Amino acid sequence: MTIRFTKLTPRRASALAIATTLARGTNSLRVAVLGSGIAGSTAARTLADRGAEVTVFEAGFGIGGRTSTRITRDEFRYQFDHGAQYIGSPKTEAFRNALDGWRSDGSAKEWTGRFRTARGLELEEDETKDRFVGYPAMHSICRNMLHHENIKVKLRSRANASPHEIEGWELAHDRTKEPLGTFDWLIVSDRNSAALHREDLTAANVEEFASKTRHIESVKSLAAMVVFEKPLGLGIDAVQFDGKDPKYGALGWAARDSSKPGRERKMDEKECWVLQSHPEAAMKILRDRTNLDEIREIAKDVLVNDFLNSIPFLIASGNEDIKIPPVVAAIGHRWSAAFPIPSEDFSQRDCQIMASKKFVACGDYFGKLPGRVEGAYLSGVSAANQLLFHEI
Numbered sequence: 001m002t003i004r005f006t007k008l009t010p011r012r013a014s015a016l017a018i019a020t021t022l023a024r025g026t027n028s029l030r031v032a033v034l035g036s037g038i039a040g041s042t043a044a045r046t047l048a049d050r051g052a053e054v055t056v057f058e059a060g061f062g063i064g065g066r067t068s069t070r071i072t073r074d075e076f077r078y079q080f081d082h083g084a085q086y087i088g089s090p091k092t093e094a095f096r097n098a099l100d101g102w103r104s105d106g107s108a109k110e111w112t113g114r115f116r117t118a119r120g121l122e123l124e125e126d127e128t129k130d131r132f133v134g135y136p137a138m139h140s141i142c143r144n145m146l147h148h149e150n151i152k153v154k155l156r157s158r159a160n161a162s163p164h165e166i167e168g169w170e171l172a173h174d175r176t177k178e179p180l181g182t183f184d185w186l187i188v189s190d191r192n193s194a195a196l197h198r199e200d201l202t203a204a205n206v207e208e209f210a211s212k213t214r215h216i217e218s219v220k221s222l223a224a225m226v227v228f229e230k231p232l233g234l235g236i237d238a239v240q241f242d243g244k245d246p247k248y249g250a251l252g253w254a255a256r257d258s259s260k261p262g263r264e265r266k267m268d269e270k271e272c273w274v275l276q277s278h279p280e281a282a283m284k285i286l287r288d289r290t291n292l293d294e295i296r297e298i299a300k301d302v303l304v305n306d307f308l309n310s311i312p313f314l315i316a317s318g319n320e321d322i323k324i325p326p327v328v329a330a331i332g333h334r335w336s337a338a339f340p341i342p343s344e345d346f347s348q349r350d351c352q353i354m355a356s357k358k359f360v361a362c363g364d365y366f367g368k369l370p371g372r373v374e375g376a377y378l379s380g381v382s383a384a385n386q387l388l389f390h391e392i
Ligand SMILES: Cc1cc2nc3c(=O)[nH]c(=O)nc-3n(C[C@H](O)[C@H](O)[C@H](O)COP(=O)(O)OP(=O)(O)OC[C@H]3O[C@@H](n4cnc5c(N)ncnc54)[C@H](O)[C@@H]3O)c2cc1C
Pocket: 034, 035, 036, 037, 038, 039, 040, 057, 058, 059, 060, 064, 065, 066, 067, 082, 083, 084, 085, 086, 087, 088, 157, 158, 159, 160, 189, 190, 192, 193, 200, 221, 276, 335, 337, 338, 339, 362, 363, 364, 365, 370, 371, 372, 373, 374, 376
């Protein structure tokens, strides 16, 4: 028997694509989402609730992106919110409703504590109301959103996308090149996907969008996660530093992670802290350094030392005679793109859709609240809604 192959012209391909989608029915629209941060998880959940079949690919080891939780792989399982520290008071009705939903399903709780702001060397009470965190860990919000019968999550899967003749998109694993499936739509939730040293979108034929995102600049940040053998007993739970007094060194933020709901270590009473750098200090440390292991070591050493040296200035009155317990573990981390610097091109809209290519981009670099969990959420909702608008 002879099999005749017919050349697939663009018109035939498009007719075949429509026929394939109709045959599957609208409820089985297949969407690939690159990234399991707040934007990607929100888009995935919004679509899954409307009946789409969603596969979320995450390059990292765990869910959450910059709201992920670092858990050590040793027997101690120390846990740290090393990225986003808390969700502040909602600025929009839509996000207030979402946060209320997360609080009522138990994936977020209020973080009440003793907060201070350091202006120069002076410590002031910080009376800001409304700080919310994922419960029992920061990543719980995204984990909970992705826990849905229509959502599959593939961790450690950095995906590269290319257009498929019939199906819309085909994805392949960045490292192994293993095929990851074909999808009707592609949602990309991280602007770094367009970076020149990466191949996520090299073959995707979205160069105009990609080249614009490459102009977005980022604030970098360094973090250190520290475990004390016993509670420090400072009498405060978090301090925001303005970076003006050299006595606080590189510190921009210090938080007693164990004071957040669900993080207290009742089993061994050890205390976990997260220290983050001031942006200018991070810039100085990162200048001329590219070796990641070296950067992590420096981040750890500098931030832990600066914190230990700051303790005499941070102790709340009445707690002066504390003895600093030994540090039993410390880890350094670099966030190479912690916060996007707002850009005109992206602040006017919450996401970008290219309907003819079945491509949507979202993330915290869009909209009026860049670099915030709320901005990422609004962008994810918008991406899903725009996609549905064009599909239905
Ligand atoms: C140190 C720090 C402190 C912060 N503090 C706060 C705070 O207190 N309050 C606040 O509101 N915000 C804070 N933020 C900002 C907040 O975390 C972000 O605005 C928000 O989490 C961004 O979500 P996102 O989904 O847009 O991006 P991300 O969380 O970055 O998610 C993108 C995900 O996509 C994945 N990815 C990328 N490319 C691919 C690919 N090709 N295949 C598969 N996966 C891919 C990445 O691994 C990543 O997980 C902080 C951020 C940092 C770094």
